[in-house]
Amino acid sequence: MNFVVRHIVPWIKVIVAQLLGLGCLFLAREFLTGNAIVSLLLVGVTASLAGRVLGLSVYWIPIQLLLPFALVYSNVIPAWLYLTGFVLCALVFWNSATGQVPLYLTNTKTWTAIQTLAKGAGAKSFIDLGSGSGGGVVFLARALPDLVVTGVETAPLVYLLSKLRVAVLAPANAAIRYRNIWQEDLGAYDLVYCFLSPVPMPEMYRKARKEMRPGTLFVSNSFSVPDHQPDRIIDVSDGRKTRLHVWKM
Template identity: 30%
Template sequence: MPSSRKAYKVMSDLVDKTGTGPIIDLGSGWGNFVIPIAKSNRQRQVIGYEMSTLPWLISTLLKQILGLSNLTLHRENFYHASLPAASVIVCYLYPQAMIKIQAKLLLEQPKIDFLISNNFALPALQPDAVIMLDDFYKSPVYLYKIADPGTIQYSAKY
């Protein structure tokens, strides 16, 4: 399920405040988020994970057409992948997936500085910010500092 434009904007703004390291999109789908984020952050490595064949093929084709050498797309189950260290993980998944991601981060402990989630919270971790979108559902975007890389500023209203 793709995120709304407002969610993309908030998530993109938050990603821009997470440093200069790699960006990982868990469930990158058709590339609706991972392609624009790779285009606007050409100095950063961007990594997407997607299991569904057709969305992965389309996003891979778009990556090639746009010449996004900073973008790597894996057709792989990210639960089984050895995630690299990254400045930020971005996701829009469902509650059970967030439980699995939380366990993966806490047990495997890859160096991840931030996690940004559209709509669904990590159940056992307190978010550092919850940004309520001005949309029909008043959707939340959650920001978690997984590591402590310093203070992040997030004052914009969406």
């Protein structure tokens, strides 16, 4: 069921959004001068807006914009462009195939809840395992100047961009490292946060239990661990009804 919600439902929404874009093109046909680029842009922009209304994240906007062009010009688009797109996707979604952990991001309301948790626990060190675009690292380092905030990431393009983002936007208590989450010693942190997928959670929980110090906190966004009830669940009042599973080691 979770698979359907995560992987099938978004594509159904994309199809509905594109159909709405086509509907908009049909309604506006008298005002268009037959310019194909403008028509395809109209479909893409309408589909992007409709997608947002239907609850798709901003990451779908480039796909929604490009889809009408890719379909109509599929026979004239050079092969190298598809190859470039494939390589870029691979550099971003590096860990999707091997570790079954895709890229999706924690929202600001959830980072605020984590900030409150870290402050309440008196945490001095924090790590985001698979820190994605580095948004959380920047947020927490700014909000809690006494907290040493680390992010580790191995998707090459995501790592490079997040490293740049942290260098430009974050204070000195923030750092991003190119490091596999399985090689990081979790014993160094007061609060360990992860937003991965159901697949690695049992193994990551075992690692946390083995390495983390007594009294420190292990927090998983959305994904629990079978047969290991969290000590606390924080319900974040955001659009996607995020639940933070908190274990005290």
